Amino acid sequence: MLKVENLHVSVDGKEILKGINLEIGTGEVHAIMGPNGSGKSTLSYILSGREGYDITEGRVLFNGQDLFEMSVEERAWAGVFLAFQYPVEVPGVSNIYFLKAALNGIRKFQGLAELDAMDFISMVKGKMKDLDMDEKFLYRAVNEGFSGGEKKRNEILQMSVLEPTLCLLDETDSGLDIDALQVVAEGVNRLRDPKRSFVLITHYQRLLDYIKPDYVHVLAHGKVVKSGGPELALELEEQGYAWVDEKLAS
Amino acid sequence: MSASNENLKNMIGQEYKDGFVTDIESNSFLPGLNEGVIRALSAIKEEPEFLLEWRLEAYRHWLTMEHPEWSFVEFPKIDFQDISYYSAPKSMEDGPKSLDEVDPELISTYNKLGIPLEEQMRLAGVAVDAVFDSVSVATTFKDKLAEAGVIFCSFSEAVKEHPELIKQYLGTVVSQFDNFYAALNAAVFSDGSFVYIPKGVRCPMELSTYFRINAANTGQFERTLIIADEGSHVSYLEGCTAPMRDENQLHAAVVELVILKDAEIKYSTVQNWYPGDENGLGGIYNFVTKRADCREDNAKVSWTQVETGSAITWKYPSVVLKGDNSVGEFYSVALTNNYQQADTGTKMMHVGKNTSSTIISKGISAGHGQNTYRGLVKIGRNAENARNYTQCDSLLMGDQCGAHTFPYIETKHPSATIEHEASTSKISEDQLFYCMQRGISAEDAVSMIVNGFCKEVFKELPMEFAVEAQALLGISLEGSVG
Numbered sequence: 155m156l157k158v159e160n161l162h163v164s165v166d167g168k169e170i171l172k173g174i175n176l177e178i179g180t181g182e183v184h185a186i187m188g189p190n191g192s193g194k195s196t197l198s199y200i201l202s203g204r205e206g207y208d209i210t211e212g213r214v215l216f217n218g219q220d221l222f223e224m225s226v227e228e229r230a231w232a233g234v235f236l237a238f239q240y241p242v243e244v245p246g247v248s249n250i251y252f253l254k255a256a257l258n259g260i261r262k263f264q265g266l267a268e269l270d271a272m273d274f275i276s277m278v279k280g281k282m283k284d285l286d287m288d289e290k291f292l293y294r295a296v297n298e299g300f301s302g303g304e305k306k307r308n309e310i311l312q313m314s315v316l317e318p319t320l321c322l323l324d325e326t327d328s329g330l331d332i333d334a335l336q337v338v339a340e341g342v343n344r345l346r347d348p349k350r351s352f353v354l355i356t357h358y359q360r361l362l363d364y365i366k367p368d369y370v371h372v373l374a375h376g377k378v379v380k381s382g383g384p385e386l387a388l389e390l391e392e393q394g395y396a397w398v399d400e401k402l403a404s
Numbered sequence: 405m406s407a408s409n410e411n412l413k414n415m416i417g418q419e420y421k422d423g424f425v426t427d428i429e430s431n432s433f434l435p436g437l438n439e440g441v442i443r444a445l446s447a448i449k450e451e452p453e454f455l456l457e458w459r460l461e462a463y464r465h466w467l468t469m470e471h472p473e474w475s476f477v478e479f480p481k482i483d484f485q486d487i488s489y490y491s492a493p494k495s496m497e498d499g500p501k502s503l504d505e506v507d508p509e510l511i512s513t514y515n516k517l518g519i520p521l522e523e524q525m526r527l528a529g530v531a532v533d534a535v536f537d538s539v540s541v542a543t544t545f546k547d548k549l550a551e552a553g554v555i556f557c558s559f560s561e562a563v564k565e566h567p568e569l570i571k572q573y574l575g576t577v578v579s580q581f582d583n584f585y586a587a588l589n590a591a592v593f594s595d596g597s598f599v600y601i602p603k604g605v606r607c608p609m610e611l612s613t614y615f616r617i618n619a620a621n622t623g624q625f626e627r628t629l630i631i632a633d634e635g636s637h638v639s640y641l642e643g644c645t646a647p648m649r650d651e652n653q654l655h656a657a658v659v660e661l662v663i664l665k666d667a668e669i670k671y672s673t674v675q676n677w678y679p680g681d682e683n684g685l686g687g688i689y690n691f692v693t694k695r696a697d698c699r700e701d702n703a704k705v706s707w708t709q710v711e712t713g714s715a716i717t718w719k720y721p722s723v724v725l726k727g728d729n730s731v732g733e734f735y736s737v738a739l740t741n742n743y744q745q746a747d748t749g750t751k752m753m754h755v756g757k758n759t760s761s762t763i764i765s766k767g768i769s770a771g772h773g774q775n776t777y778r779g780l781v782k783i784g785r786n787a788e789n790a791r792n793y794t795q796c797d798s799l800l801m802g803d804q805c806g807a808h809t810f811p812y813i814e815t816k817h818p819s820a821t822i823e824h825e826a827s828t829s830k831i832s833e834d835q836l837f838y839c840m841q842r843g844i845s846a847e848d849a850v851s852m853i854v855n856g857f858c859k860e861v862f863k864e865l866p867m868e869f870a871v872e873a874q875a876l877l878g879i880s881l882e883g884s885v886g
Contacts, residue, residue, distance in 0.1 A: 202841050205833070230843035242838035246856025252842070255852060259843035295856065312842065 155180045155217060155351045156201075156320060162211035163193075163200055170196045172376035173212070178320075181348040185362055185387060186355045188373035189395040194355045195239060197373070198324040201353075202236040203229050216320065230256075231263035235318030237309040239325040244296035249308070252296045253278060253315055260316060281314045285341050303334035310341040321345070321352045327361040339364030359391035374398050433490040439463065442591055445490050449560055452567050455574075462580035462590030469584045476776040476808055477716050477745040479689060482654060489592045489625075545609060552608050554638075555600040559627050562598035569600055573631055577660035577697040577724075585656040586693040589625045593658070596627035601636035601667070610866055612641040626657040632667035634700075639670040641869060654689045655714075661696035663703035665727065669696065670706045672865055673721075674873055676713035676880075684743025684772070687715025694721040698730035698756075706733040707750070708864045710873045712880045715744060720778065722751035725759035725787075732761040735861040737873075739880055740773025740805070749779035749810075754790040754820075763794040766858050769805035770881055776808040781822060783815035791821045798828040799857050801850070801881070851878035 156178040163171040170193045178184050188194050200207055201214065203226035214221040221229065244252065258268045269277070279289060285307050297305050306326055313321055323342070327335055342352070342365050354365060362370075362384065370386040371378050379398055380386065390397070433441060442463055446456040471481075549556055555566060563570050580590035601607055632638055642659075655677070661669050680687025690713075696705040707721040723732030734750040752761035767775040775798065783790045798807035809826055831853050839849035855862070855874050862870045 204837055226837065226840040227843055227845050230841055236841050238838065242832075242834045244835055244839070244853060244856055246859035247852055252839075252844075252852070255844050255848065256839075256842035259845065259848070263843070316842065 160212035185367040233319035250292040302329035466587035559596040593627040607638040659694040665700035690714040692719035701727040717746040754787040770801040
């Protein structure tokens with residue numbers, strides 16, 4: 155589904171990603187772990203098309219297509235979804251309006267008719283129930299005045315409504331208490347599907363207690379320094395990121 | 405002839421490139437303004453003596469006045485001798501013969517706004533034989549209004565049919581000496597709308613200039629007078645979201661609202677006159693005096709305006725809160741794009757006891773647009789327990805535009821409560837990226853964010869108007885991102 159080849163990225167002349175290689179197959183769940191400043195969030199922004207980064211080398215193929223040839227919206231329409239670390243507030247725009255505009259944008263791209271308003275509302279309400287979200291959220295402005303946990307839940311709600319094929323979750327676990335973390339993780343697990351892939355970007359192992367990854371990659375100093383199965387996350391948790399540095403040094 | 409005159413002249417009495425033909429007809433006045441012109445105008449309109457005198461007083465006073473220079477707008481000096489002050493309503497034959505002859509850009513905008521074909525033809529001034537739907541709508545609605553005792557007609561008609569009401573109320577809110585443009589309007593106004601809601605009547609429908617047939621040629625000096633008698637209620641809609649082309653560059657209208665005891669007027673405007681092209685050429689100058697007089701106790705008035713058109717907008721819908729417990733509200737969205745300029749706001753004059761006012765102003769500047777909020781809240785000597793809440797928010801798009809705020813507060817009573825909040829913000833990269841990452845295109849995202857910003861004002865508009873206004877903002881901002 156996603157193939158990252160020798161990706162080099164700089165910001166203001168400073169190299170952040172120094173030759174990333176990754177291959178994510180359809181239906182797989184990959185966790186990318188690493189210390190602060192290792193370039194984890196940069197990777198998620200690059201994949202979703204945020205401006206302000208210089209791609210100096212390498213390429214990314216998404217279902218065989220050159221991802222860098224696609225605009226931000228085109229990537230979204232094609233099924234790339236980023237759950238933001240810091241979801242953005244859009245004052246005055248209700249959640250339901252936002253969701254509907256997003257879904258219809260994607261449906262239009264897929265050549266589907268706009269969803270009937272009644273069908274849309276009942277579909278969304280069903281998904282909110284699963285995420286233990288009050289229906290009142292639909293009529294509140296997007297993320298405005300939401301608590302950290304509410305914002306993250308809202309991201310997962312959007313994900314489940316838009317049904318993307320590649321889900322990038324950027325530190326979705328940060329700022330969540332254990333109950334909220336469980337709800338969010340359940341929401342993600344419900345979306346696991348042989349046709350859908352996930353990239354979980356996280357600092358801590360605890361998210362992976364709830365969402366079992368197929369593969370774990372350790373990102374440090376702009377490079378994937380180690381890849382392995384779920385056991386690698388546990389190893390990291392025990393040894394800490396200093397262990398990565400030691401291994402690099404040796 | 406100076407450049408400015410030439411500019412004005414280009415707008416008047418010449419052929420439009422998009423097919424609006426404005427040949428000077430035999431029954432139009434030659435350019436120029438003097439007492440003879442006013443007498444002739446009044447005679448053609450068969451006005452009573454008192455109205456002619458009123459016009460002449462206004463004119464004589466206007467001659468002594470200087471053009472005001474205090475606004476934050478710039479435009480070349482206007483030569484008032486270079487304007488024709490009367491032209492008979494044009495016959496349909498002068499218009500384009502079909503929509504094919506109309507500027508395709510205009511048609512494309514109509515389509516985006518979802519305006520039906522017959523309506524497009526009416527707006528574009530296409531000559532047609534078929535009877536429009538709007539005519540039949542207007543007829544049924546006239547019957548319904550008559551049943552309720554509501555008078556809703558053109559100003560000229562009111563002068564003929566109800567001279568006593570005109571005599572009693574004309575100029576009692578905005579006197580014929582009020583300001584430069586109000587005096588000019590009083591001297592030469594061509595036509596406009598008149599509404600009278602009798603005691604205790606709740607107007608059975610929203611009154612819209614849009615449906616008032618024969619409203620097409622009210623001209624550049626329009627005059628509106630609305631009287632809400634005791635305990636009555638009316639909602640009045642002015643303007644249209646569809647872009648209106650007009651050969652007159654200068655528009656100086658006057659709107660007077662009289663609200664008696666326990667009555668209420670809700671006045672909504674959507675103004676979308678030709679703003680000029682993207683280089684700032686052409687476009688309407690819209691210099692309006694609008695004022696409401698809450699003359700008796702418990703009177704209430706609410707102004708809601710969405711201003712997206714005109715090259716220059718210069719207006720302050722105001723309220724005089726004379727009656728005790730009277731309420732004034734002002735909700736405004738003003739958008740300036742390309743080289744548009746807007747200097748707009750309100751005046752809330754608290755005179756009576758326990759009066760309250762609310763001001764919500766949203767200014768959006770894009771391109772090289774300049775947007776100014778100017779407001780006055782005045783609490784008089786006897787205005788015990790007066791309250792005001794003001795909120796002015798500005799949204800900037802790009803780095804070539806400007807937002808300016810001039811709030812004035814004068815209070816002469818210690819019990820007054822006045823709150824003022826102001827903010828200036830930009831559409832952030834984060835917001836745009838977030839929306840786009842969800843599959844919403846950049847233009848839709850901007851339109852969505854801007855509409856969210858204006859929500860508090862839009863919710864004051866009647867439903868259909870609000871939907872149209874949202875679409876309009878999106879269209880007005882097209883091309884302002886990227």
